[in-house]
Amino acid sequence: MDGGDIHLLLSILADGEKQARQLGEPAAAADDEYHGGGRGEEYYRGVARQLQGTLARAMGVARAIEAAAFAGGGGGGGASGSRGTTGDRSDSPRSADESSGRTARDAAVAQQERHHDTIKRRKGLPRWTEKFRVPDASLEATPDDGFSWRKYGQKDILGAKFPRGYYRCTYRNAQGCPATKQVQRSDADLAVFDVTYQGAHTCHQKQRRAAAAGDQPPPPPPQADPSVELLVNFRHGLKVETNGLAPPPPPPPTTTTNFHDDQHFCFPSMPPFHAGVGPPPPPDDALGGGGCNNFSSPPFVSPAGSAAGESYFSMEHSYEPRGGGGHFVMSRGDSSELHEVVSAAASSSAVVDPAAAGGGFDYPLYHGEVDPHLPFPPLFGHASMYGQYRDA
DNA sequence: GGTATTTGACCCCG
DNA sequence: CGGGGTCAAATACC
Numbered sequence: 001m002d003g004g005d006i007h008l009l010l011s012i013l014a015d016g017e018k019q020a021r022q023l024g025e026p027a028a029a030a031d032d033e034y035h036g037g038g039r040g041e042e043y044y045r046g047v048a049r050q051l052q053g054t055l056a057r058a059m060g061v062a063r064a065i066e067a068a069a070f071a072g073g074g075g076g077g078g079a080s081g082s083r084g085t086t087g088d089r090s091d092s093p094r095s096a097d098e099s100s101g102r103t104a105r106d107a108a109v110a111q112q113e114r115h116h117d118t119i120k121r122r123k124g125l126p127r128w129t130e131k132f133r134v135p136d137a138s139l140e141a142t143p144d145d146g147f148s149w150r151k152y153g154q155k156d157i158l159g160a161k162f163p164r165g166y167y168r169c170t171y172r173n174a175q176g177c178p179a180t181k182q183v184q185r186s187d188a189d190l191a192v193f194d195v196t197y198q199g200a201h202t203c204h205q206k207q208r209r210a211a212a213a214g215d216q217p218p219p220p221p222p223q224a225d226p227s228v229e230l231l232v233n234f235r236h237g238l239k240v241e242t243n244g245l246a247p248p249p250p251p252p253p254t255t256t257t258n259f260h261d262d263q264h265f266c267f268p269s270m271p272p273f274h275a276g277v278g279p280p281p282p283p284d285d286a287l288g289g290g291g292c293n294n295f296s297s298p299p300f301v302s303p304a305g306s307a308a309g310e311s312y313f314s315m316e317h318s319y320e321p322r323g324g325g326g327h328f329v330m331s332r333g334d335s336s337e338l339h340e341v342v343s344a345a346a347s348s349s350a351v352v353d354p355a356a357a358g359g360g361f362d363y364p365l366y367h368g369e370v371d372p373h374l375p376f377p378p379l380f381g382h383a384s385m386y387g388q389y390r391d392a
Numbered sequence: 393g394g395t396a397t398t399t400g401a402c403c404c405c406g
Numbered sequence: 407c408g409g410g411g412t413c414a415a416a417t418a419c420c
Contacts (some may be wrong), residue, residue, distance in 0.1 A: 151397060153412060166411065170396090182411090 019051040125178060125199035131186075132193040142183050143193050147205055149181060161187030169203055177203035 132143035142165065149167035156163045162185040169177040178199035186192040 150395090152414090154398075155410065155412095158409060164410085168412095 016051055023051065127196065127198045129194060129196045132195055133189075134191050134193065142185075143195065145195070147179070147201060157184065160184060169201060171203035171205065175203040177201055179203075 132145075134143055148170040150170045150172075151165055151167050153166035154163045155166070164182055164184040167181050167183065169179040171177045172179075179201045180198045182196045182198075184194045184196075186194055
């Protein structure tokens with residue numbers, strides 16, 4: 001399926017090129033989108049953000065490809081497509097008819113194999129942790145990184161006060177997106193969420209405003225948008241917080257990044273690109289492919305929206321080398337999860353140069369194994385049939 | 393009616 | 407053996 005990946009990559013890169021061009025020739029671009037009137041700064045930000053997202057996506061895909069290359073040595077035939085093949089496991093009492101056809105054992109075996117397969121696959125996926133800090137700890141909602149996730153489990157974790165939520169990309173079926181994340185609220189600081197991502201998004205998530213508008217659609221006020229102000233406030237507050245919690249030590253040259261970004265957030269490995277104030281997200285994907293996700297009004301704001309300024313979050317970012325052990329997180333704030341940065345140094349290869357490609361990926365090179373044939377099972381078409389993934 | 397979440401069981405791994 | 411991750415039926419939601 002590399003062909004598919006590469007194709008996707010090319011497509012994304014094409015987007016990027018176009019966007020970059022737009023940055024260079026505002027005049028021309030101005031014609032199409034953004035008739036908002038006040039172009040200029042906002043316009044550039046919008047485009048820059050798109051570009052940023054695009055690059056992030058490209059990086060993600062490229063990484064996957066690279067990983068795949070390193071991984072299997074190309075071989076590996078694997079029962080891949082079997083996404084929906086699940087014998088019904090005698091989970092619940094209802095599957096009474098399990099007696100017919102296959103035995104429970106068979107079902108179990110099948111399940112096992114499949115599971116094993118996924119495990120194997122998962123193991124090779126890049127994994128990193130980020131800390132999201134929400135302004136209001138009392139709120140229940142979890143931070144929204146802009147991607148759409150579907151919760152598939154929750155578990156109480158030993159020693160943790162709060163349960164851990166398991167999510168996977170909504171488009172897992174439709175597009176075979178392998179991304180998953182685990183969200184766990186820190187028991188030390190209610191406002192902090194540890195989010196462990198695994199696997200980069202390979203899906204085309206075209207999210208639009210509409211979604212955000214869903215709850216409390218404060219139609220983008222035509223005039224001095226408050227978002228700017230809010231953002232500023234937010235940043236301000238954040239800064240204070242930051243200072244308060246930890247002396248502003250020279251940012252570790254390593255993987256840890258902490259950026260309080262506003263809305264958009266594309267790949268976990270987002271660059272410290274503090275630019276975009278949030279003007280109504282420009283029509284993202286100009287190429288249909290799309291852009292990442294800029295926008296999104298994080299749901300942890302109460303619909304009341306009164307505290308719109310809180311719709312932002314700050315976060316830490318850390319890469320977790322495989323093998324677990326060292327899970328280095330550099331966080332200002334929490335006493336709880338303040339592991340020391342370790343090894344990994346290697347990884348810092350990262351370019352944390354905002355200038356560089358609108359986004360330095362401070363994402364360490366990843367050379368893991370990844371199922372060579374992964375992302376795009378040609379099964380587009382339908383994804384519904386919700387009993388969940390089953391063929392039928 | 394289609395989706396997303398909940399929730400208890402199942403499975404793998406340390 | 408138990409913890410952690412996932413599955414999938416049931417349920418809630420829109």
